[in-house]
Amino acid sequence: MEIYVFLKVIWAVLLGVLLTGLATMVGMDMGVGALLRFVGRNDAERRVALNIIGPHWDGNQVWFILGGGAIFAAFPTLYATSFSVFYVVMILLLFSMILRPVAFEYRSKVDASRWRASWDWAFLVSGALPMIVYGAAFGNILEGVGFHYSWTGQYFQDESFLSYLLNPFAILCGVMSLALALHQGGTMLMMRGEEPIYGRARKFAIGGALVAAALFAVGGVWVANMNGFAFTAPVNPAMPATPLTGQTVAVQPGAWLHNYATYPLMWLAPILGFVGMLGGAAMVALRKPAVAWWCGALAWAGTISTVGLSMFPFLMPSTTSPNQSLTVWNATGSEYNLGWMLFFALVFTPIIITYTSWCFYVMRGKVKVEAVVKDTHSY
Amino acid sequence: MPLIDPSVVDLSRLQFALTALYHFLFVPLTLGMTFILAAMETVYVITGKPIYKEMTQFWGKLFGINFAIGVATGLTMEFEFGTNWSMYSHFVGDVFGTPLAIEGLMAFFMESTFIGLMFFGWDRLSKPGHLAVTYLTALGSNLSALWILIANGFMQNPKGASFDPVTMRMQFTSFLHLVFSDDAQAKFVHTSIAGFVTGSLFVMGISAFYILKKRHKELAARSFRMAAIFGIISTLAVVTLGDALGRLDYLVQPTKIAAIEGLWQNSNAHSSAMAAPWLLFALPNDATQSNSAEIGIPYVLTPLVTHSENKVIPGLIQQEQQAAPRIENGIKALDALQQYGQDHDAASLATFKQYEQDMGYGFLAQRYAPDQNLALVTPQNQQEIVQKASRDIVPNVFVTFWSFRIMMFLGFYFVALFAFAAYFSLTNRLEKHPFLLKLSVWSIPLPILACEFGWITAEAGRQPWSVYGWLPTFQAASSHPVGYMVFSLIGFALLYSTFIAAELYLMFKFARLGPHEHDSHTAPAQGGAAPMFAKPGLADKSWQ
Amino acid sequence: MSTFFKFVGLALVIGFALFLAVVAGDYGPWYFAWLVGTTMIVLISAAGAVLFDTQEKSGKGDI
Numbered sequence A: 001m002e003i004y005v006f007l008k009v010i011w012a013v014l015l016g017v018l019l020t021g022l023a024t025m026v027g028m029d030m031g032v033g034a035l036l037r038f039v040g041r042n043d044a045e046r047r048v049a050l051n052i053i054g055p056h057w058d059g060n061q062v063w064f065i066l067g068g069g070a071i072f073a074a075f076p077t078l079y080a081t082s083f084s085v086f087y088v089v090m091i092l093l094l095f096s097m098i099l100r101p102v103a104f105e106y107r108s109k110v111d112a113s114r115w116r117a118s119w120d121w122a123f124l125v126s127g128a129l130p131m132i133v134y135g136a137a138f139g140n141i142l143e144g145v146g147f148h149y150s151w152t153g154q155y156f157q158d159e160s161f162l163s164y165l166l167n168p169f170a171i172l173c174g175v176m177s178l179a180l181a182l183h184q185g186g187t188m189l190m191m192r193g194e195e196p197i198y199g200r201a202r203k204f205a206i207g208g209a210l211v212a213a214a215l216f217a218v219g220g221v222w223v224a225n226m227n228g229f230a231f232t233a234p235v236n237p238a239m240p241a242t243p244l245t246g247q248t249v250a251v252q253p254g255a256w257l258h259n260y261a262t263y264p265l266m267w268l269a270p271i272l273g274f275v276g277m278l279g280g281a282a283m284v285a286l287r288k289p290a291v292a293w294w295c296g297a298l299a300w301a302g303t304i305s306t307v308g309l310s311m312f313p314f315l316m317p318s319t320t321s322p323n324q325s326l327t328v329w330n331a332t333g334s335e336y337n338l339g340w341m342l343f344f345a346l347v348f349t350p351i352i353i354t355y356t357s358w359c360f361y362v363m364r365g366k367v368k369v370e371a372v373v374k375d376t377h378s379y
Numbered sequence B: 001m002p003l004i005d006p007s008v009v010d011l012s013r014l015q016f017a018l019t020a021l022y023h024f025l026f027v028p029l030t031l032g033m034t035f036i037l038a039a040m041e042t043v044y045v046i047t048g049k050p051i052y053k054e055m056t057q058f059w060g061k062l063f064g065i066n067f068a069i070g071v072a073t074g075l076t077m078e079f080e081f082g083t084n085w086s087m088y089s090h091f092v093g094d095v096f097g098t099p100l101a102i103e104g105l106m107a108f109f110m111e112s113t114f115i116g117l118m119f120f121g122w123d124r125l126s127k128p129g130h131l132a133v134t135y136l137t138a139l140g141s142n143l144s145a146l147w148i149l150i151a152n153g154f155m156q157n158p159k160g161a162s163f164d165p166v167t168m169r170m171q172f173t174s175f176l177h178l179v180f181s182d183d184a185q186a187k188f189v190h191t192s193i194a195g196f197v198t199g200s201l202f203v204m205g206i207s208a209f210y211i212l213k214k215r216h217k218e219l220a221a222r223s224f225r226m227a228a229i230f231g232i233i234s235t236l237a238v239v240t241l242g243d244a245l246g247r248l249d250y251l252v253q254p255t256k257i258a259a260i261e262g263l264w265q266n267s268n269a270h271s272s273a274m275a276a277p278w279l280l281f282a283l284p285n286d287a288t289q290s291n292s293a294e295i296g297i298p299y300v301l302t303p304l305v306t307h308s309e310n311k312v313i314p315g316l317i318q319q320e321q322q323a324a325p326r327i328e329n330g331i332k333a334l335d336a337l338q339q340y341g342q343d344h345d346a347a348s349l350a351t352f353k354q355y356e357q358d359m360g361y362g363f364l365a366q367r368y369a370p371d372q373n374l375a376l377v378t379p380q381n382q383q384e385i386v387q388k389a390s391r392d393i394v395p396n397v398f399v400t401f402w403s404f405r406i407m408m409f410l411g412f413y414f415v416a417l418f419a420f421a422a423y424f425s426l427t428n429r430l431e432k433h434p435f436l437l438k439l440s441v442w443s444i445p446l447p448i449l450a451c452e453f454g455w456i457t458a459e460a461g462r463q464p465w466s467v468y469g470w471l472p473t474f475q476a477a478s479s480h481p482v483g484y485m486v487f488s489l490i491g492f493a494l495l496y497s498t499f500i501a502a503e504l505y506l507m508f509k510f511a512r513l514g515p516h517e518h519d520s521h522t523a524p525a526q527g528g529a530a531p532m533f534a535k536p537g538l539a540d541k542s543w544q
Numbered sequence C: 001m002s003t004f005f006k007f008v009g010l011a012l013v014i015g016f017a018l019f020l021a022v023v024a025g026d027y028g029p030w031y032f033a034w035l036v037g038t039t040m041i042v043l044i045s046a047a048g049a050v051l052f053d054t055q056e057k058s059g060k061g062d063i
Helices: A003-037 A043-053 A058-076 A076-085 A087-107 A113-143 A168-192 A199-223 A255-262 A262-284 A288-313 A336-360 A369-372 B006-047 B050-084 B084-120 B127-156 B173-181 B183-212 B215-250 B254-260 B301-306 B317-345 B345-365 B379-391 B399-428 B434-443 B446-461 B482-518 C002-027 C029-058
Strands: A148-151 A155-156 A227-231 A249-253 A314-316 B160-164 B169-170 B278-285 B290-299 B465-467
Touching: A003 A087, A003 A113, A003 A168, A003 A199, A003 A288, A003 A336, A003 B345, A043 A199, A043 A369, A043 B317, A043 B399, A058 A087, A058 A336, A058 B084, A058 B317, A058 B379, A076 A087, A076 A155, A076 A314, A076 B084, A087 A113, A087 B050, A087 B482, A113 A168, A113 A227, A113 A288, A148 C002, A155 B434, A168 A199, A168 A249, A168 A262, A168 A288, A168 B183, A168 B345, A199 A255, A199 A262, A199 A288, A227 A255, A227 A336, A249 A255, A249 B173, A249 C002, A255 A262, A262 A288, A262 B434, A288 B317, A336 B084, A336 B169, B006 B127, B006 B183, B006 B215, B006 B446, B006 B482, B050 B183, B050 B215, B050 B399, B050 B482, B084 B127, B084 B160, B084 B169, B084 B173, B084 B465, B127 B173, B127 B183, B183 B215, B183 B399, B183 B434, B183 B446, B183 B482, B215 B254, B215 B301, B215 B399, B215 C029, B254 B317, B254 B399, B278 B301, B317 B345, B317 B379, B345 B379, B399 B446, C002 C029
Parallel strands: none
Antiparallel strands: A148 A155, A227 A249, B160 B169, B278 B290
């Protein structure tokens, strides 16, 4: 295999890893944010819930920034096109993402119930909305997006943004993503919280996992019957990365299952997803929140690899100009760039994992109500 | 082919400029405060005196209020390249995205993870352990700035990439050239140290307020001393680097340096280049391309900018004339490129290669071609198009000229302020000079203002290019309907004004309260509150 | 044994600092200046605080 093709595939895998890491870590914080009003009935309880992720949310949020940066560098054309095509949705996502850090830092700094109640609503919106958008983006991409390029590489949008919002399949994916986040957030609250937060979070954690499993099943049947995309002529994977030439693509019903038909081993991905979701629910029921948290991470990994494997090598197919669909072969950076990026990823990922785990280790243990209320450093 | 709507480009520029300037209200303070906190904690660890711990925690609290918004608004910047500058992202993403990704990997993870420990880890880490965390946070936030400015350096002076006619974009060719580009280097140091100045004046000003009110003298006097020393060295460094950047602009961005200096005619237009005056005051008029009310110091401009006695600085009017043939070549380059995209023939490629260096100037002309289509340029309409396009290579001189001057005058003011402050602090005579203390309080926002004007100078002076010489801003924007832009602009306006109101309210609140009133935790002598996170006992496995 | 590890650790830090200084000194003079300058600014300002403590002990308590 040529080095360039190898790098392209590696970066497609890393994209999956990144999206999984993002969903797990940011999703956990989002879940806690969305659950805040429900697991905490009074101010002290809500502060405990916030302080459970207090020392970590900032680091977790970087997954999101890193996701943006890595897509920009490794898949410049995908970044340029998807962020612009989904403009309205992206801006909504952005608004809620920037609301959250501010809500964290400011909520508990003023002792007035209206001030705090407003920020609690901000947590709900900024927790739930991004997860719905995140899931809905996967839904829209699976269905294909209307865009084409002019000869200079400038994209043009061929459909209304409303079709991304009012789209039943996308909404289904969005709700599933929110459900997984609630599971993830709920298990974290159980790990570091005590009664009554523990008991309330437990209900949401079980519910989230079960709802996600049900929607995953429905979504799977839906995808099997929807229009997929497939190459109609052989493609050179080492092609120069441009969407303008080199591919002939057709829209075919059921094409998203072709990969699974060719490589039956891939069915492992959705199975892992189900194991994660159902296992997560069971572990929460057995009061093993840490195991359930990892099950949630497994569920994300299973879900995202299910989608990725079914679409591979497509990244963002175009419904109006299928030949210009973005794929792993035509949307990446240059060989030189991917090489350097891989170098940096290999050097820094282990370092990041080490100090993030160390940080979690230092801050381990239950968060107590009395301690949070007394301490003025807390959120 | 649908047209690029000029009002969408303008609105995108407006949105990017406003969100970037807003983001940069908070960044300099973060860059500087982290290292000041590290210095304070260093003294604490070395001397063991609790007052320095108290200082670190108090200033850390104010820093935290600021840091949150800095992070939040930074997200916007990372998204906006994709949401509003699609063509830009496609065109340079291969080289421009890489430093942004590395920033996330190397710097942002570091600062964001350790800042949690910095705030919450006081009771859980050893003294040197916590000090190390503080230093890592400081290093992380400045490394963040480093990679962003490496990316910005590429926009100012594209190094380390070359245009590839097959993929229609700039492709990454040299990591070393990108990272060690002169522009990136000087810009990083200038920006980071300007952050040090901002942080110093922030700490110094609030300390001066306490000294004036005769509150928290222990904390205020020490903080003032440290900030004043921190500030005086930093301001001198900022000025030095500013000079280096000016010379760099002369070497690689001639339109920018001419706009900064309000130079319409070549610097040797009247007598010799040596005698050209350096303008202290002038009212540049972009419509008539001339200045009125000039007040200048003769014999200063040439040595200041060129670091030589007789090199000529090209004026904007001459540069405009020289652009015309480049625009004509650029049109040929783009025509050949489009041909090559269809046929992949060697002949068009050869033609393109011949005019490749002027390709960006062809994009400038595209804006004025019929239907924005260069294929419709005919010998009859070519001259008019070229004339309009060559007019575009001049940035807005009034804005560039004055934002540079405001930044520079403020810089010299800071040198004077910090010099006196450091002198009187070192000789223990601060309380005898209430005017200086008051001046310090009122000067707190000025470094932020200087930083903002610095950005305006750098980025307004870069126009009409988004990548200097290669891609005009006009071509770089996404093809959105106006409605999208109105939606996002209204949203940003609402959110951002709420944030700034909340931030200022909290800043004033906690700065007025001072260290003790809100923070019993920092004074162990008075008992202190229980640490928030009780340390888990070894037997306590309930958290697993 | 712990002393030994301390020495090894410090040696590694010094080695890294030298490496950084050589690379930055060769390719990025301004980066090098930043590394040296920032360290210097932090240390001098810390020294200023220590000086303050000394002055306070011997002086009349003026600030």
